[in-house]
Amino acid sequence: MxxxxxxxxxxxxxxxxxxxxxxxxxxxxxxxxxxxxxxxxxxxxxxxxxxxxxxxxxxxxxxxxxxxxxxxxxxxxxxxxxxxxxxxxxxxxxxxxxxxxxxxxxxxxxxxLAGFTEEEEETLFHLLQRVRRNVEVDWEHVKKGNKRDY
The missing domain is CATH 1.10.10.10 (Winged helix-like DNA-binding domain superfamily/Winged helix DNA-binding domain)
Structure with a gap:
């Protein structure tokens, strides 16, 4: 990966x-x-x-x-x-x-973003939003005193 x-x-x-x-x-x-x-x-x-x-x-x-x-x-x-x-x-x-x-x-x-097309910028933006939302779940979980299960 x-x-x-x-x-x-x-x-x-x-x-x-x-x-x-x-x-x-x-x-x-x-x-x-x-x-x-x-x-x-x-x-x-x-x-x-x-x-x-x-x-x-x-x-x-x-x-x-x-x-x-x-x-x-x-x-x-x-x-x-x-x-x-x-x-x-x-x-x-x-x-x-x-x-x-x-x-x-x-x-x-x-x-x-130099050299990126508008479509690439839009795709990157949406992919990073998805990554952030995924991470936010763990952030909220840990913030409440919990541990992540690796």
Missing amino acids: REILREVGMIARALDSISNIEFKEIDLTKGQYLYLVRIHENPGIIQEKLAEMIKVDRTTAARAIQKLELQGLVEKKDDETNKKIKRLYTTDKGAQAYPFLKREGDYSNAVA
Whole structure:
């Protein structure tokens, strides 16, 4: 069997490394840009949903969000109906960073898919979605304290 996940991992690490270097100029460190982009694209998202979307545990998400708050890029606001719920929004400073982050993401996407036909891109997208859905089953299972049966 081909080591497909190794290839996916190498791609993800390379792009993450590039982003971490390029985003230093706007004071974003390891992976923070993921949170900022998702919050900007999903205003009012709650921390738990954000963690689920990015596929990290709640503690990791909480730390990253706290750092973004301290940098003035993200703010928490009370939910209008349930004061226990905190909703996440980008600040003006965070919103100003978004176009730069979006351009980088679009550029990386274009570089990664150079030479692909539209049909190949569509096929790859759908195949990767299937892979993600398969992995999500195990992710949910392990996240709940269970072990996978190898």
